[in-house]
Amino acid sequence: MTSFTNKYVLNLLRNLPRLSISNLRNNDGAVKKNKRGRAQHGGDKHGHGNKGSKARQNFMRPGYETGNTPFYMKFPREQYYKDHHVKRQYPPLSLTTLQKMIDLNRIDISKPIDLSVLCNTGLYNINPEDKHFGVNLIDEGADNFKAKINVEVQWASEPTIAAIERNGGVITTSFFDVNSLFILINPKKFFQRGEAIPRRMIPPDDAILYYSSAANRGYLADPEKISWERFVLAQKYGYKLPKIEDDPDYDMLVSRKDQRQIFYGLEPGWVVNLKDKVILKPIDPQLKEFYRS
């Protein structure tokens, strides 16, 4: 149901009797009665012939060819989808959508943007149970992207990085383990549990290369190399790299999370008490040592 209403429909109602409980009815065929027909109304065998496997709901499994070697077993396999159920997925978010969220005040760009902010808009959501490991910022709408942002994503392509940096923004790709993702996408639910914020785990073996590469703006990469790669990318795409040092929002643009940190401004080991609106920090040296990054 959209905001579009045909005025003739409403005007028609002006000349019809008053709508009341007694003259209401549903659409034709909206309620389907699942009745077993009797006699000539589909009775006797109920459309299932006389005896045999088809009368007894003996459904063959898919691909089974009643004794022949099934087609799917005749040839050597090419496992395109091998391990698909354990592969990490990154549901995409386009730069167009991000720009639209910013234009419609769904996102405040005076603060760093992370997955938590994106999920809070209500327009983007991930489900870690479905092997979603965060957001993939895709380059659709890169030419029209105009915002200066400090964004932390989980996957980004080269044109996306270029589009953000051309506007004087900063992009970081960073990894979150499943537990941290659940906390990040719904912080309120986690804080209500009254547990200490855990440490973020380091990436698995097959992801560590991606997240320590300066070309991908990985969060484990050397900052010196990242600033070199920023210059290289500007040369490659032919734009003048804005100087972050001279920017009035310098502090916002350079703020980054620690490798073990899940939220901006909140360290691992802290407990956020929503009821009393206080933050409890560990004082025990053993705990401090445990949560140290």
Added chain:
Amino acid sequence: MLLNCLAKQIRALPSTFTAACRLSTVAVENSEFNEIEEPPMVYGGYTELRQAWVSNLDTIKENPSTIIDLHPQVFGSRPRIDIIHENVVWQKKYKYVSYANTKVTAEVNMSSKKPWPQKGQGRARHGTRRSPLFRGGSVIHGPRSHTTHFYMLPFYKRVYGLTSTLSVKLIQDDLHVVNNLDIPTDDPGYINDLVDSRLWGPSVLFIDDTDTMPKNISLALNQIKHMNLMPVYGLNVYSMLKYETLVLTVAAVKKIQERLLYQLHRPDGHQATRKFMLNKQN
């Protein structure tokens, strides 16, 4: 029938229409509703803004003071009769518990003796007279008591049920807006005369934004069985259709609009549309 309707509509217009128009322009200058600067109404460009006269209850004769803008997504939405019907059926059913009951074989109050010997009588073999085959015996697949018919209508069907019903009521001239529910006397005859002269009703539902209603109208309507008062939080499809005329105060209109527009456009709609759980209510 149609002629009657038309005649009613013509009579329902204020007696001196031009005078009323003049009145409204005068009222705009010192009306209490125009004192508060409100943000402009945002709505889809394809739909026309709906409007209604803001009338009064303190005189029997109608004295419309100003015009109120009604949001087309709430008061001019697509009239989905099927959704209204589903809402009414749901409202009837969710509180309904069927107490119809029949007995199973073990519950039938009858002798458990074998009626006749197994063999030698030339009759069919039977072990008990409680069987469904016998007269007075049990019933197969009969109703069993306390069967609840509770179910939850999908969230947005409930929202669209409200917008559709409000839109239908407005377009059929069964929705009226008044500035407040203050009447000068607690005599039920006053409100009867008022409803008669304005061709409302006969059954009327008055809706205000709070549940502490003015004293006079509460006492007056206490005597009249077919008129009722309701706060905005009690607004529902069944009651709107049960009463022929719906009278909203300006405050109620504002609140209904605000609440329904929020529900129509809330960003966390997926939270509202989750599966309904009795022990996990939002």
